[in-house]
Amino acid sequence: MSEDNEHDVALTGGPGSGKGTLVEHLRRSLGFHTRPEAGPAIIRDWVASSGRALPWVVPGLFAERT
Structure with missing residues (x-):
């Protein structure tokens, strides 16, 4: 992802709603930079x-x- 297209995004939701699974997919499959x-x-x-x-x-x- 180029610097021109970088944005911070926050995912919210309750425990077990799939946030971690989505973040892991974005990181592994699409190369997004993520935070734990x-x-x-x-x-x-x-x-x-x-x-x-x-x-x-x-x-x-x-x-x-x-």
Whole structure:
């Protein structure tokens, strides 16, 4: 992609809605530059530490952390 055509795009949606799958497709198949999603890393950390900042436990706390 040339610099003239570069744009920042944000994908939003709930957990499991396909954002990560779409981003991975854009990166692998079409060569887009992407950034990792914050939500899955936060979920992994809180699950590992038995924390409560999970979207299905305390959605507001999860939203605050992300």
